[in-house]
Structure formats: structure tokens, C-alpha cells
Amino acid sequence: MKDNVRISSYQATLLIIAFRIVLAFSHQPAINAPPGNQDNWIMIFLSTIYSIILCVPMLILSNKFRDFTLIEYMKLIYGRTLGKIIGLFYSMVFLLFTIIFVSILVEILDSTMFPETPTWVTASMMLITCIYISYKGLESIGRGAEIFVPLILVVIAVIIILGINVLDFGVFLPILSDSSFKDINMGAIDIGTKFVDILILAMLAPYLDKRENLNKIFIKSLIYSILIVVSMIIVSQAALGIEQAKHANFPFFTFARLINVFEIVHRIESIYVVAWITSNVGKITGYLFFTTVALSQTFRKRENKVYIIPMSIIVFISSVLIKDKRSILAAKEPLNKISLFIALTSIFIIPLIALIVYFFRRDKLKGKTKSN
Amino acid sequence: MYERSDRMKKKFILLSFILCLTLIITGCWNSRELNTLGIATVIGIDWEDEKILVTIEVINPRPVKAMLEAKPADLVLYVQGRGDTIFDALRNISLKFDRRIFVSQNKIFIFGEEFAKKGFINHIDVLQRDHEFRETAYMLVAKEKKATDIMGVHEAVEEILGMYMEDIVENKKFNPKGVDVNLSEYLKYYYDSGRQPILGVVDRKEKNVIKKVDTHEGKKEYELVIEGCSIFNKEKLSGYLNGEETRALNFVRNEVKGGVIEFPTPVKNIDHYSTPTPSVKDSSSTISTLNRDKSVFEIIKSKTKSDVEIENGKFILKTKVKMRGMLGDVTGDIDVSNEEAIKLIEESCSKQVKEEIESTIKKVQKKYKTDVFAFGTLVHRKYPKEWHRISSDWNNIFSQADVQVEVETNIIRTGLVNTSTNKIKGE
Numbered sequence: 109m110k111d112n113v114r115i116s117s118y119q120a121t122l123l124i125i126a127f128r129i130v131l132a133f134s135h136q137p138a139i140n141a142p143p144g145n146q147d148n149w150i151m152i153f154l155s156t157i158y159s160i161i162l163c164v165p166m167l168i169l170s171n172k173f174r175d176f177t178l179i180e181y182m183k184l185i186y187g188r189t190l191g192k193i194i195g196l197f198y199s200m201v202f203l204l205f206t207i208i209f210v211s212i213l214v215e216i217l218d219s220t221m222f223p224e225t226p227t228w229v230t231a232s233m234m235l236i237t238c239i240y241i242s243y244k245g246l247e248s249i250g251r252g253a254e255i256f257v258p259l260i261l262v263v264i265a266v267i268i269i270l271g272i273n274v275l276d277f278g279v280f281l282p283i284l285s286d287s288s289f290k291d292i293n294m295g296a297i298d299i300g301t302k303f304v305d306i307l308i309l310a311m312l313a314p315y316l317d318k319r320e321n322l323n324k325i326f327i328k329s330l331i332y333s334i335l336i337v338v339s340m341i342i343v344s345q346a347a348l349g350i351e352q353a354k355h356a357n358f359p360f361f362t363f364a365r366l367i368n369v370f371e372i373v374h375r376i377e378s379i380y381v382v383a384w385i386t387s388n389v390g391k392i393t394g395y396l397f398f399t400t401v402a403l404s405q406t407f408r409k410r411e412n413k414v415y416i417i418p419m420s421i422i423v424f425i426s427s428v429l430i431k432d433k434r435s436i437l438a439a440k441e442p443l444n445k446i447s448l449f450i451a452l453t454s455i456f457i458i459p460l461i462a463l464i465v466y467f468f469r470r471d472k473l474k475g476k477t478k479s480n
Numbered sequence: 481m482y483e484r485s486d487r488m489k490k491k492f493i494l495l496s497f498i499l500c501l502t503l504i505i506t507g508c509w510n511s512r513e514l515n516t517l518g519i520a521t522v523i524g525i526d527w528e529d530e531k532i533l534v535t536i537e538v539i540n541p542r543p544v545k546a547m548l549e550a551k552p553a554d555l556v557l558y559v560q561g562r563g564d565t566i567f568d569a570l571r572n573i574s575l576k577f578d579r580r581i582f583v584s585q586n587k588i589f590i591f592g593e594e595f596a597k598k599g600f601i602n603h604i605d606v607l608q609r610d611h612e613f614r615e616t617a618y619m620l621v622a623k624e625k626k627a628t629d630i631m632g633v634h635e636a637v638e639e640i641l642g643m644y645m646e647d648i649v650e651n652k653k654f655n656p657k658g659v660d661v662n663l664s665e666y667l668k669y670y671y672d673s674g675r676q677p678i679l680g681v682v683d684r685k686e687k688n689v690i691k692k693v694d695t696h697e698g699k700k701e702y703e704l705v706i707e708g709c710s711i712f713n714k715e716k717l718s719g720y721l722n723g724e725e726t727r728a729l730n731f732v733r734n735e736v737k738g739g740v741i742e743f744p745t746p747v748k749n750i751d752h753y754s755t756p757t758p759s760v761k762d763s764s765s766t767i768s769t770l771n772r773d774k775s776v777f778e779i780i781k782s783k784t785k786s787d788v789e790i791e792n793g794k795f796i797l798k799t800k801v802k803m804r805g806m807l808g809d810v811t812g813d814i815d816v817s818n819e820e821a822i823k824l825i826e827e828s829c830s831k832q833v834k835e836e837i838e839s840t841i842k843k844v845q846k847k848y849k850t851d852v853f854a855f856g857t858l859v860h861r862k863y864p865k866e867w868h869r870i871s872s873d874w875n876n877i878f879s880q881a882d883v884q885v886e887v888e889t890n891i892i893r894t895g896l897v898n899t900s901t902n903k904i905k906g907e
Contacts, residue, residue, distance in 0.1 A: 282862075362615065
């Protein structure tokens with residue numbers, strides 16, 4: 109696949125931005141992260157530093173092994189057996205996140221638009237779309253990002269501008285007097301670890317048309333996504349107040365429901381839902397696609413397409429089982445703890461150990477690194 | 481050849497699959513046909529026999545011709561449900577009303593006084609949780625009445641109660657003697673430790689009957705008045721402010737966008753080139769100046785800056801109001817074509833607003849002991865460390881704080897005339 113598939117840096121940046129802002133677009137976990145008050149926007153900015161620190165080992169490795177995906181260079185560094193186990197672990201991580209994203213999508217759709225539609229219908233509607241896009245391959249995903257991500261960003265901007273009369277920025281005062289240094293850092297670490305989309309970037313790296321742009325893509329997508337996320341969170345808090353925003357399952361959606369411009373422009377939350385579904389479909393497709401790529405590379409299969417349907421069936425069954433049992437957004441635990449553990453292990457601990465191993469085995473691996 | 485027919489077969493299967501999909505992805509599960517819905521425009525909530533009584537005004541759809549001929553009372557229906565919770569009561573309506581209640585178009589919630597006094601925050605969770613309810617619906621308290629006493633009064637051009645009540649609430653921008661607090665704003669204030677929530681007030685008052693041809697003798701007529709506001713101490717209703725006091729409250733909260741101020745006309749004839757008409761001279765000898773000579777200032781723009789200071793351990797609540805506007809009406813013996821006279825009018829208007837604000841703050845401090853002016857929020861912003869210490873006792877501290885009010889009025893227009901109607905230019 110690698111030889112003939114290419115994705116531009118611009119497309120990659122848009123993809124990562126879209127994947128990252130989906131969370132803020134839906135349930136905004138950062139609003140409830142410590143310190144959980146008017147200083148959360150500062151905490152989110154600070155999380156950028158932690159994201160960079162946590163992603164450094166993976167970035168170094170992806171830069172060293174520009175011709176290889178995360179799965180492939182883990183195999184090279186750790187050896188065949190251990191590499192296979194790690195490859196399988198990453199495949200499961202992608203699969204788990206796909207299940208979580210589908211479940212969240214279903215929960216939001218059921219809560220906001222289709223309360224009576226059975227879970228299996230909403231889940232299958234989404235998954236059929238994602239399967240179709242996944243079959244079309246990475247280039248189509250990249251081109252899709254080029255078309256849809258700017259559209260999603262325009263929708264966010266329009267909603268913010270239309271809702272400007274319900275915003276009260278006074279809620280952000282006083283600054284840094286109700287939060288401790290510890291709280292802000294705890295929150296920043298929590299949010300910093302949630303940048304799991306670095307895994308997608310590590311999988312994308314060998315397909316980039318300019319592989320030397322990897323760091324630029326990482327930094328650009330991180331900064332732009334943080335700016336968008338912060339503006340969405342600021343707007344939600346300014347409109348609803350600090351506490352009400354924490355109560356809301358979907359704060360930005362609730363904010364969109366308050367918009368009323370001269371009695372002409374109101375009830376525009378359906379536009380939000382359309383943009384939100386589009387962004388979620390993109391994210392689920394990305395994760396589903398790379399689940400299959402990770403599996404095909406772990407088991408040395410030439411084509412990833414053979415895994416798309418089986419993985420989709422697993423995602424479908426799991427998400428329906430989860431969603432028919434409980435709400436995953438209301439009761440945040442144990443999902444939060446599981447995601448934190450998996451994110452820390454996959455984006456920091458395993459790559460860090462791999463980097464140390466690489467340091468000791470670098471002479472042996474010399475031929476594999478940096479061959480643009 | 482075989483390859484081509486295979487491809488056609490695949491396309492056919494795909495097309496059939498897509499056609500089958502249309503059956504399930506059209507949202508059939510959530511389809512709501514208009515002829516199955518009971519569209520709610522006002523929801524009244526009361527306590528009755530230890531149960532929650534929900535009364536809903538539902539639009540009564542009729543053929544166009546019948547609609548044109550119908551009286552306002554025929555255009556709506558009132559349905560009721562009882563239950564332990566609002567949701568339960570709403571669902572119980574389906575036991576006696578054929579259509580499914582659709583609350584997405586609801587404009588107004590009216591809470592009976594008893595319901596508001598008992599603390600309704602425990603019961604309104606569903607209004608925030610259910611996606612069909614809108615956070616933008618206004619909340620009103622029925623003053624000294626039940627919500628059911630309010631519903632059913634039709635005295636406006638708009639025929640549906642919910643529509644015209646919404647319009648009256650939104651008239652706040654022309655007349656700040658009321659408040660326009662919706663569900664989202666109420667919750668925002670409720671969760672804010674530095675200010676207590678307020679809600680609008682609706683009252684049913686007897687009207688002076690105008691004898692139209694078809695009016696029956698002796699029949700009482702009522703109208704709804706949405707004036708003043710209700711004050712809460714967190715979730716419980718503490719009391720009410722009247723229209724003027726509510727205007728003063730709106731001044732302090734910087735929520736005055738327009739409206740008028742009526743103030744005593746200063747008695748000073750400065751312009752030697754005009755004289756009062758005989759009627760002014762006559763009436764001044766018979767009617768006291770206090771009752772007679774009022775002028776009106778129409779607000780074009782108003783801006784309030786509030787502040788708090790701690791001096792010798794005591795809190796001082798400061799409010800500075802700046803108003804710009806035009807002279808709307810002048811009665812009494814004063815000529816406004818003179819700069820000095822305008823200054824006097826401005827001072828009189830400022831004095832009126834200052835007194836209103838001071839007396840309102842004092843009334844709330846002494847009678848209700850609940851900070852609805854958001855001074856607590858200012859303390860939180862300015863003295864955050866102090867706030868952490870005193871926030872739980874803020875209402876008591878607020879009730880003992882000193883008040884300083886400054887008002888500045890600027891008359892930037894005098895309308896289409898330069899001399900009052902009751903004056904004659906020259907001797």
C-alpha cells in the first residue's frame with residue numbers, strides 16, 4: 109500500500125485537527141477536568157506542553173523510521189515476537205477507541221435527535237458509512253478531510269459568532285485565584301495524555317508526501333486544535349456559566365440551542381449535529397481504517413481490507429452491547445481510568461521503552477532508519 | 481463478458497441493499513406527524529394535594545376557515561396531569577388527552593407561588609435533561625396565585641397565551657420594570673455563589689371594563705401584567721419587587737437597554753422669553769407639585785459600573801449609572817430651551833434614579849437579605865481570598881453593607897419642540 113498511497117501534509121494536519129476537536133465538539137471532557145472552574149482554559153493551554161513531552165519518544169521514533177508505521181518499527185526495535193504482541197496491543201487500542209467513539213456517537217444521536225431509534229440502527233448507519241470510506245483507502249480519507257474539515261470549522265465559527273450575545277466573559281474572573289498550581293497541572297496532564305491521535309500520526313508517517321514534515325504537522329495540528337478546543341470551551345462556559353457547563357453532557361450543543369438572532373436565526377443546533385456527525389464519521393473511519401492497517405501489518409498481510417468487515421462487526425456488537433447497558437458519558441468512570449491507562453501506555457510508556465531499546469540497538473538498526 | 485455481468489450483479493445487490501437501507505434510515509422511529517402532536521406553548525406548574533399539577537396550554541388546530549372565525553379562547557385547549565414529578569405529571573396527561581404533548585415550542589413556564597416557595601430546584605431537573613424542552617423558555621412566578629389562575633386570560637392582539645406572554649416578557653427592552661430570565665439564565669445564577677436568582681412575575685388583575693356593544697353587564701374582565709420580579713434565596717422564593725424597584729435592580733445589574741424614567745419636574749422658570757399658559761398657573765395653585773409636575777426621560781443608552789470596597793472591615797457597595805437619552809414629556813412650569821433648565825432636569829432625573837436604586841438595595845438588604853444584585857460576584861473577583869472566607873455568609877454581610885450610588889444623566893435630545901406645550905414664547 110505504501111508505494112502508491114500518498115497523503116499531503118495539509119491533509120494530515122486537517123485529519124489530526126478534526127480527530128482532536130471531535131471531543132470538544134461533543135462532550136468536552138476538559139470542562140470537568142481539574143481545576144473545573146474558570147481557569148480551565150489556562151489548564152488546556154498548559155496541557156500542550158504535557159502533550160509535547162508525552163509525544164516526544166514517539167515523534168523521535170517516527171522521525172528515525174520514516175519508512176515505517178508505528179507497528180512496523182515496533183517490530184524492528186522489539187524483535188518479531190514481542191513486536192507482534194505490541195502490534196496486537198496497538199491494534200486493540202485502535203479498536204477500543206473505535207468502539208468508544210461509536211458508542212459516544214450513538215449516545216449523542218440518541219440523546220439529541222433519535223431518542224426512540226434502536227441503538228443498532230444508529231450504530232449500523234454510522235458504521236456502514238465508515239466501512240465504505242475505509243474501503244476507499246487512505247487517500248480518500250485525506251481528500252475527505254480536505255473537503256469536510258474546513259466545513260466543520262466554518263460551522264463552529266458560525267455558531268460561535270451567532271451566539272455572541274449570550275456570552276458573558278465575566279465568568280472567567282478572577283483568574284488563577286480559585287485554582288491551585290497542583291490542580292491546574294493535574295488537569296493539564298489529564299488532557300495532555302488524551303492526545304491519542306498521535307498514534308494516527310505515527311501510522312500516517314510513511315504515507316506522507318513529505319515525511320520530513322512530521323514534526324511540523326504535529327506542532328501545527330496540536331496548536332490549531334488547542335486553539336479551537338479552547339475557544340469552544342470558553343464559549344460554552346461563557347454562555348452557560350461554569351457550573352451549568354459542567355452539568356451539561358454536551359455543552360457546545362447546549363450553547364447552540366441558546367442561539368437566537370433577532371428571532372430569525374434560531375434552533376440551528378441541527379446544523380451543529382450535521383457537522384458533528386461528519387466529524388465523528390471521519391474520526392471513526394480513521395480509527396477503523398488504522399485498526400485494520402495495524403492488524404494487517406502485525407500479521408504481515410498485504411491487504412488491510414480483509415479486516416474491515418470483521419473489525420466493523422466487532423465494533424458494532426461491542427458498541428450496541430455497551431450502549432444498551434449504560435450511558436458512557438454520564439458515568440465517566442471506569443471509562444476515564446481505562447482510557448488514561450491505555451493512552452499513557454500506548455503513547456508514552458511503550459514508545460519510551462522502545463526509544464531506550466533503540467538507543468542500545470541503534471547500530472543494528474542503522475540500515476532501516478531515515479531513508480527518505 | 482462474464483466479468484461485466486458480475487459487475488452488474490454486484491451493482492444490483494448494492495442498489496437493493498441501499499434501497500433496503502432507506503427503510504431504516506428515514507428516522508421512522510422518531511417521526512412525529514403534526515396531526516398526532518399537542519403543541520404546548522405555556523406550561524404551568526403547581527402543588528396540589530402533595531402532588532405536582534402540570535397545566536399545559538395546547539394549540540387547538542382547526543381548518544383555516546374555522547380559525548378565522550374562532551374566538552381566542554377556542555384556539556387553545558388546557559390539559560392537566562398530576563404526578564410525583566413534572567415528568568410523571570406530563571406523561572399522565574396521555575391518560576386523558578389524545579395527542580402526545582410536544583414541549584419543544586413551549587415559550588413560558590409559570591410556577592405557582594406555593595411551588596416557588598417550596599423550592600422548585602428539586603423538581604425542574606427534567607426541564608434541563610429532556611432534549612425537547614428549550615433552555616430559552618422564560619420562567620415566571622404567579623404572584624400570590626396558582627399557575628392555573630393565570631392561564632386562560634386572553635387580552636392581547638396575539639391570540640395564543642404563550643406567544644403574547646413571550647412578547648410581553650421581551651418588552652423589557654422598552655420597559656425595564658420586568659425581567660426576562662429564561663431557564664438557562666436561572667440555572668446560571670442559581671449556581672453562582674455571588675448572586676441569587678430572580679425570576680419574572682406575572683399577575684392577573686381586574687380590568688376597568690370598557691363597555692363594548694357585546695360586553696355583558698357586570699362581567700369582570702382580567703388582564704395579565706408581567707411587572708416586577710421575584711427574589712430567591714437560592715431555591716426558595718423570598719418575595720417580590722414592584723416595577724420601579726425592578727427597574728432599579730436592572731440598573732444595578734446593567735440590564736437596562738431602554739425605557740423611561742418619570743421624575744418630578746424642577747420648578748424654575750429661567751427663560752424670560754416664555755410664560756406659562758393660564759392652565760399651568762391655575763392648576764399650580766390647586767394641586768400639589770408632588771402629584772402634578774412629572775416629566776419623563778427616555779433612555780437611549782445606559783451603562784452601570786458596580787464595584788465593592790472594603791473600608792475598615794466594612795463592605796461598601798458602589799454603583800455608578802450613566803444614562804443618555806431624550807426628554808420624552810414635560811409637565812409643569814419649566815422651559816427646556818435653556819441650558820440651565822436642562823441641567824436642572826438632568827439633576828432631577830438622576831436624583832430620582834439614585835433614590836430608587838438606594839431604596840431598592842436597602843429594601844432587599846433589610847427585608848430579604850439576599851444578594852440579587854451580584855455584588856458577591858464582584859467581591860469574588862476583587863477580593864478572591866476574602867471571598868473564600870466569607871462566601872458562605874455573604875448574604876448576611878451584604879445585608880449590612882453600606883451603599884453608595886451615583887447617577888449621571890445626559891439629555892441629548894429634546895424631541896421636536898424646544899418649548900413645553902404649556903408655555904407661550906414671549907410675554
